[in-house]
Amino acid sequence: MNSKTQPVDFRREVPHGDTHERDVCATCGFVNYVNPKIVTGSIVRHVGRILLCRRAIEPRIGFWTLPAGFMELGETAEQAAMREAREEANAAIVIDRLLAVYTIPRIAQVQIMYLAHLGGNDFSAGPESLEVMLAGWDEIPWEELAFPSVRWALEQYRSVEGSADFAPFSNPPGEYGDPKPL
Amino acid sequence: MNSKTQPVDFRREVPHGDTHERDVCATCGFVNYVNPKIVTGSIVRHVGRILLCRRAIEPRIGFWTLPAGFMELGETAEQAAMREAREEANAAIVIDRLLAVYTIPRIAQVQIMYLAHLGGNDFSAGPESLEVMLAGWDEIPWEELAFPSVRWALEQYRSVEGSADFAPFSNPPGEYGDPKPL
Numbered sequence: 445m446n447s448k449t450q451p452v453d454f455r456r457e458v459p460h461g462d463t464h465e466r467d468v469c470a471t472c473g474f475v476n477y478v479n480p481k482i483v484t485g486s487i488v489r490h491v492g493r494i495l496l497c498r499r500a501i502e503p504r505i506g507f508w509t510l511p512a513g514f515m516e517l518g519e520t521a522e523q524a525a526m527r528e529a530r531e532e533a534n535a536a537i538v539i540d541r542l543l544a545v546y547t548i549p550r551i552a553q554v555q556i557m558y559l560a561h562l563g564g565n566d567f568s569a570g571p572e573s574l575e576v577m578l579a580g581w582d583e584i585p586w587e588e589l590a591f592p593s594v595r596w597a598l599e600q601y602r603s604v605e606g607s608a609d610f611a612p613f614s615n616p617p618g619e620y621g622d623p624k625p626l
Numbered sequence: 627m628n629s630k631t632q633p634v635d636f637r638r639e640v641p642h643g644d645t646h647e648r649d650v651c652a653t654c655g656f657v658n659y660v661n662p663k664i665v666t667g668s669i670v671r672h673v674g675r676i677l678l679c680r681r682a683i684e685p686r687i688g689f690w691t692l693p694a695g696f697m698e699l700g701e702t703a704e705q706a707a708m709r710e711a712r713e714e715a716n717a718a719i720v721i722d723r724l725l726a727v728y729t730i731p732r733i734a735q736v737q738i739m740y741l742a743h744l745g746g747n748d749f750s751a752g753p754e755s756l757e758v759m760l761a762g763w764d765e766i767p768w769e770e771l772a773f774p775s776v777r778w779a780l781e782q783y784r785s786v787e788g789s790a791d792f793a794p795f796s797n798p799p800g801e802y803g804d805p806k807p808l
Contacts, residue, residue, distance in 0.1 A: 520729035541793045547702035
């Protein structure tokens, strides 16, 4: 067996000098560090309205969300948010400031949400969206939002709309994005 | 060969429905998503001074840093920052607000930096620190800081010290935490 097909034989143990249990390969000692993943997204404004995307993919297909997705290697958090708006809504956006940092521990996600605005007038549904729209406050489909953090971001932004300097938000008190009990 | 020792045979390819090349196992189809990792830390204040730790570990052993480290699964970003202050400086801290979100693309890190204060009077060097101190502005060892983002956080905080509401910071313009050319 050559090195390319060396078997991986993970055991749970605390590596030397570490404080947490990890998956450590008993064959070669490789430590598989698993850490939370980063989602970046934005509230994109345009003449008093907000860009929303109806999801064409699971999870929550058919529900409305903000342009957001997993950050990739080799980009900044701001560049990742800009890329997501381009991919999901064919929108060139300008990042204005950070709105919020949320954690969803159950799925090990940190969500970094920016305030942004459209750089032009163009937008349309990208391959991950069924449709996109610019919604006024009274047009937001509150009952059809894809994720709790979409609601958090919209409500928190609404509470400071018009002011430039405010402390960024975190999870609403006691909320961790868990599914609502039936 | 049983399933436990199934060989891993990663090839670089774009998985179905994806937009980026990943390591995909040719044997089982497993996609090894590698994303940026999150560091959380804080500027911890106490009677006008700031908690600094001198590193007992590489990288940058012997240099001064803020209590910070890799976020783990199952905790919020704020809890991660509190844990790091406990581990590195035996300090119970209270998170006040978010100061900044930095990206260091070269090492694929997003650094989430909070403002905090000491919950009591106790602090001391933890196992990852050679020593800890509470430094006034004129006592900060600017030439002996461990990382560019430590300087960014301190300088940006100094620029807003005393105000409660301000937009959080990002990387200083054009700075990405790369080593300075000699």
